[in-house]
Amino acid sequence: MNEARDVDPQVLPPTSSGVLDRIAALAVAVAGAALVGMVGVQAVQVFARYVLNDSPGWTEPVALILLNTAMSFGAAAGVHRGSHFGFFILLHVVPPPLRRFLTALSQTVIAVIGAALAFWGGELLLDGLDIPMAGAPLPQSAAFAPMAIGGALMTVFALQRIVQAYAPTPRIEGSP
Helix, strand or coil: CCHHHHCCCCCCCCCCCCHHHHHHHHHHHHHHHHHHHHHHHHHHHHHHHHCCCCCCCCHHHHHHHHHHHHHHHHHHHHHHHCCCCCCCCHHHCCCHHHHHHHHHHHHHHHHHHHHHHHHHHHHHHHHCCCCECCCCCCEHHHHHHHHHHHHHHHHHHHHHHHHHHHCCCCCCCCCC
C-alpha cells in the first residue's frame, strides 16, 4: 500500500496535466466572458425597456445562451480543480484505500452526469438546428451547445481525476 497517499485530501489536489490545464483555463475565461456579456446584454435590455420604452427581442435568448455558457463551462472548470460541491467529511475518517475508492466513485458519478449532459445536449442541439429562435438570428437549439460542450469537458476532467486517484504518488525524500 502506498502510504504517501495518506495526505488529508478534500478529494484530490488540483490536477497538473498541461493540455487539460490549458483547456480548463480556457473554460474559466469563456465562463467569465459569458458572465460579463450577460451583464452587458441585461444592461441593454433594461436601458431599452425603461429609457427608450422599446425592448429588443434578442436580449432574452442571448442572455439565456450566455447564462448556459457560464454555468456549463464554470462547472467543468470546477470539476477540473476539484472545487465542485461535495460532502467530504466521510473522506477524512476512512482508511486510504477506501478513500481512493470513494473518490473514484464520486468522480465516476460526475463523469456519467457529464456524459449524459454532453450526449443529450448534443442531441437537443442537432434536433433544433433548423428551427429559428424567436428574437435572435440563431437556431432554437443554440442554447444547448454550451451544455453539450461543458458536459464533455466535465467527463474528461472527471476521468482524469479517476486516473489521478489511483496513480502512484512520488515519494518526497525524507517522508515516511
